[in-house]
Amino acid sequence: MNFLEWYRVDRLPSIFCAGCGIGTVINCTLSAVTSMGWRRNDVVFLSGIGCSSRAPGYIRTDSLHTTHGRALAFATGVKLAEPRLNVILFTGDGDLAAIGGNHFIHACRRNIDLTVVCVNNYIYGMTGGQGSPTTPVGARSSTTPYGSTETPFDLSELAMAAGANYVSRWTPYHTKELTAAVKAGLETPGLSFIEVMTQCPTGYGRANRLRDVKEFMEIFRMRSMLKQKADRLLKEGKPVPPDAIVIGEFVRRSRPVMGRRG
Numbered sequence: 001m002n003f004l005e006w007y008r009v010d011r012l013p014s015i016f017c018a019g020c021g022i023g024t025v026i027n028c029t030l031s032a033v034t035s036m037g038w039r040r041n042d043v044v045f046l047s048g049i050g051c052s053s054r055a056p057g058y059i060r061t062d063s064l065h066t067t068h069g070r071a072l073a074f075a076t077g078v079k080l081a082e083p084r085l086n087v088i089l090f091t092g093d094g095d096l097a098a099i100g101g102n103h104f105i106h107a108c109r110r111n112i113d114l115t116v117v118c119v120n121n122y123i124y125g126m127t128g129g130q131g132s133p134t135t136p137v138g139a140r141s142s143t144t145p146y147g148s149t150e151t152p153f154d155l156s157e158l159a160m161a162a163g164a165n166y167v168s169r170w171t172p173y174h175t176k177e178l179t180a181a182v183k184a185g186l187e188t189p190g191l192s193f194i195e196v197m198t199q200c201p202t203g204y205g206r207a208n209r210l211r212d213v214k215e216f217m218e219i220f221r222m223r224s225m226l227k228q229k230a231d232r233l234l235k236e237g238k239p240v241p242p243d244a245i246v247i248g249e250f251v252r253r254s255r256p257v258m259g260r261r262g
């Protein structure tokens with residue numbers, strides 16, 4: 001199947017705001033799926049609720065748009081019932097790490113054979129830009145109008161610590177690397193977690209004077225730092241800038257897997 005055949009073009013235009021990064025994440029994911037040579041019947045997409053969780057609705061395969069935070073529970077059922085399927089989830093930072101936080105750590109601990117693509121846009125986009133578990137300290141949102149004071153989760157570190165076999169983080173600026181990362185995740189048995197730090201010009205941008213997508217892209221370009229460089233700095237006793245976005249492949253390993261592909 002070619003790339004365009006994966007799209008439900010009849011569903012376009014999408015619900016996404018102009019300049020939203022979710023479209024880029026879908027494109028990169030579908031490019032990776034296309035390069036795997038799979039057919040429609042080989043793949044199931046799942047999601048919870050949120051802007052990012054609308055993604056499977058634009059993809060022409062069987063898919064489940066489930067309840068907020070619970071996509072991993074549904075995905076576990078799909079995978080255990082039909083292990084030959086390649087199961088891919090789209091999720092947001094709120095869906096995955098707030099209401100769905102418990103499912104996330106236990107799916108990583110079990111190392112279930114799923115690929116999770118997380119659109120981390122630092123807020124709840126769909127419901128009006130509320131703060132999420134990844135809102136940076138000092139960032140404004142509709143529930144943190146004077147700046148967040150809470151320490152955010154590092155979702156990739158969390159996935160690694162909980163046991164996922166493959167973890168990497170990129171941004172919509174890094175389309176080639178993101179596509180390669182999703183492909184690597186699809187190829188790696190066990191739980192693969194791909195985190196994409198993504199622009200939400202509406203929910204996050206409006207509250208933080210970042211309405212201009214070009215500016216967002218410039219931030220992704222300028223502040224991204226490869227993990228190898230961040231590790232080198234730490235080894236030399238030098239600080240990693242607090243606003244750095246550490247990107248790259250964080251882990252690829254072979255812990256025992258639940259729900260191996262048949």
Ligand SMILES: Cc1ncc(C[n+]2csc(CCOP(=O)(O)OP(=O)(O)O)c2C)c(N)n1
Pocket residue numbers: 049050051052053067068091092093094095096099119121123124125126127132
């Ligand atoms: C049980 C339940 N609680 C709350 C909601 C309301 N709700 C819908 S989407 C959402 C947050 C979405 O944020 P995120 O997962 O980060 O996705 P985004 O919209 O930013 O892509 C919330 C709280 C809901 N639909 N169901």
Ligand code: SF4
Pocket residue numbers: 015016017019020021022051052121125126199200201202203204
């Ligand atoms: S609110 Fe944000 S995440 Fe949702 S579609 Fe608009 S830009 Fe994208």
